[in-house]
Amino acid sequence: MLQHETAGDPARLRAALAGLRRYQGHDRAPRPPEMPVIARIGRAAIRDYGGAGPPALFVPSLINPPHVLDLAEGRSLLRWLATQGVRPLLLDWGTPAPEERDRDVAGHVEQLLLPLLRELGEPVALAGYCLGGTMALAAAARHPVRSLTLIAAPWHFSAFPRAARDDLAGLWNQAEPTAETLGVLPMEALQASFWRLDPARTIRKFEDFGRLPEGDPRIQAFIALEDWANDGPPLTLAAGRQLLVDLFGGDITGKGGWLVAGAPVDPAAIACPVLDVASLTDRIVPAASAAGIGDAMRLDLGHVGMIVGSRGRQALWEPLAHWLSQPRKR
Template identity: 60%
Template sequence: MAHPAPFDAAPQHGPRPLPLFLELLRSETAASPDRAAAAIKGLKAYQHAPRADRGPPMPVAARIGRACLRDYGGTGRPVVFVPSLINPPFVLDLSPDNSLLRWIAGQGIRPLLLDWGAPLPEESGMGIAGHVETLLLPLLDALGENAALVGYCLGGTMAVAAAALRPVTGLALIAAPWHFSGFPQGARNDMTSLWESAKPTCETLGYLPMEILQTAFWKLDPGRTIGKYERFALLDPESAEARAFVALEDWANAGAPLTYEAGREAFEDLFAADLPGAGRWQVTGKTIDPARLSCPLLDLVSLSDRIVPAASSTGLDTRIELSAGHVGMVVGSRARAQLWEPLAAWLSHLHNR
């Protein structure tokens, strides 16, 4: 006799946290019942949309604990892509026809994706710097040859530290925050208030649930959070645009929690105190300063990024300025021309010197 699946085995397509989404929906569409109806229609369509099978994960080139480097093939010297700890790493490999990593593997480059894995209960004291020390640096050592690094979002902040502590052939940053004082003060205040309310529970749990981080991101631009579901309601569910929306939203609503210490460090040491921008962030006891790196550096910065504003970047003059959203610069319709191709050209030149 077949038994019903356990309650938590049912597909959960979000948005996460759904109660907050519904609260934002009510506040953003209070004066427009038509908008509210459209957003709810889009929400229902998203939740019931078919999902493509992502297929098996790419082979593992190196593993340290729960983290590993996934090999996307290609040729030449390795380039390690370091994603943020927030959300899964597969935004860099969103779908077979929208994958920075698969495309770049065809350009004479060997990309390796760092998969952070899910934190273990005994790792609650591992901070952001601790992830660099305990996981990223040993993975680079395990390769047996110097690699270039490409860091996205908070992964870029962490990649700066790795480049300061290991010999690398080059460092490219994509929407990577460094001067956290460059975030709007209102957003930083909201982050502080959110952490003050969540900290006691997170300390007890030993981790920071992804829903708390999602709350912070949605409050940066609540209108956009609701508006994209209004627009999705108008799409043909079989269209490429609709499939791309579902794939991207599934990524945005997925992700393991952060360790407690990584959450504390993010809210207190980065957003509140801006230790990196103030020249006081240390990893393995060494103060990290991107201006002192000896390797070639490229900083890809979007002037229209609302999640990681351009004012928070390293400020170094070796940068390319884009005009795309924080995620759109990696997976949007203009991503190949704006980011993929310049990045591939820079990496090819780097390894052909």
């Protein structure tokens, strides 16, 4: 990909490699400490970020670690919400073991998310980011919640570019034998496909990073985000297959065929208030893939930028705090 994107321009190639070397060798700032666990089902746990307001459970994607919502000092959506009349809770999916090979995406909802919601003992506001939003929607269809917030959450997977869907199908064909042997789909296999969603930007960001003057605060910000993006537990074999084959390949959610707890999930049947957040400039999850229910909020920020970017607080954090802090019936 690097050779293709910098073909005929050795200066760009050198700049990108310099950025990569800096990223690999630079000191890391310490991450914020993990918050206490208040509920656990198997490997999945709920962490409590404090705050005096109504509880809001944030469901991250199965892809990459959950701490993008608590990335670094001054860039933590959850710690900020705890000062804004909300009690944020974070679902940590943990790391799957090979013996969980048959637990698909729906199984994570049925066997981990729904039991954790019952363990909390009261209806909470449910907020899901990326694939976590897809899963939160399914949970809200099966368990009473105060409200549902979908943040860059895909539902109509047929709205993804055809080339991206074909890439992911090809990835599964290549990775399936290894995944069958291991019982899991390694994160590294998925990351290669994410790079290909926007290869020009992938290379350009390392070029720009390599040119930053030493001591620039953007260096640690870049490192924190890239460390998150390049980290994460594997997917179970069945979750990888369902994500790449059934969701991206077959759009079973958009076609009304995704079974959770024995029945198809129908977004139109969600009874609680819904806020559906999508960005018109999201290159990872197109706005057209959103479920299209409830109150729509449309942004012009990137998939990750809406969570940790410099404009995220005004564009997303503040409206989200207002939405989540509203008193609602139990």
